[in-house]
Amino acid sequence: MKKIFIIATLCVVLVGCKETVKQTDTNNETEVVPAEKSITATALISAKSNSAVSGTVTFTENNGIVIMNANLSGLTPGPHAIHIHENGDCSADDASSAGGHWNPTKEDHGAWEHKAFHKGDIGNLVADENGIATITKETDLWCISCEDETKNIVGKSIVVHKDIDDMKSQPSGNAGDRIGCGEIALENK
Template sequence: MKYRFMTITLLSLATLASCKGDKKESHEVIEVVEVEEVEVIPEMQKLTLKLEPKSDSKASGSVVFKEEDGVVKFTAVIGGLDEGMHAIHIHDKADCSSADGKSTGGHWNPTNEQHGKWGAAEGYHKGDIGNFPADENGNGTITMSTDQWCIGCGDPKKDVVGKAIIVHQGTDDFTSQPSGAAGARISCGGIIK
């Protein structure tokens, strides 16, 4: 976004004579100074959250959402997992209070689609992030970018704030309804600004 700034200097001089009947003189000088165009860069939005173990697991980690130029980059780093594939989703409520993570509700699905693989023509939830591998040490990372999310923009079909990240024990099969049969919720973090 570009704005043009202009500075105006107003100088008013009044000359008053000390004798009765003399005229009052007033002079105004207006000086306009033009400044070059300045580009205003929109602020980058960033949100970091911690993932806590659920369902008697040891899975924990962190998630970063970073929005710039209408695109949100998502990065999750998780440890304490069993080796193999694990599902990760955005769930409907930022409430990780229950021991099993079920206080977060179901997958975030503001467009009322069927559960599926992210980007599939057949449809998918806005919270259907997908699967990621954990190595032999129980560590895993997943990264994605999308213009279908925003951070605190207030659009109920895009805004991730007020939702939760859930890591599952198993793999999302992308077909079972409503959640991909991914198993227990083993780690949770509320997306709170």
């Protein structure tokens, strides 16, 4: 039994097997248990409202935590609102097909994790003098392709706005035109 445990442990440590090893104390037996797998969804941002915006927003979930990384270009220098919207449809020239902010819990619009806020209220990102902006967000309030519709972001869209989100105007922070949009889709592995 010790040989199996040692071999399985070496497999995990040296070659990154997709399983973890669990040794039970009662019978000194070894059990191989599937490891927690990460899952990824991506939104490819396309220009809307005659803008030049493009980029990628990637969501990775691991152990119940979703990390969002947005990398955008073609923006005017300065702050721009970024939100999750309720529909994964970016077909309209002005991205109106994406619907309103994703708000499954029916809260008022606001700043992320401050009193009332939509689960789609990501906030603002700031473009540099070259029109490039990045933002990272980490949360357990979202999930990727889970059964909880108050957390599942797949099938929604990411919308980038022309102006800053003031974090208080209802229902969407007075963020202006929608200048970029991309559907959040599960990546096929």
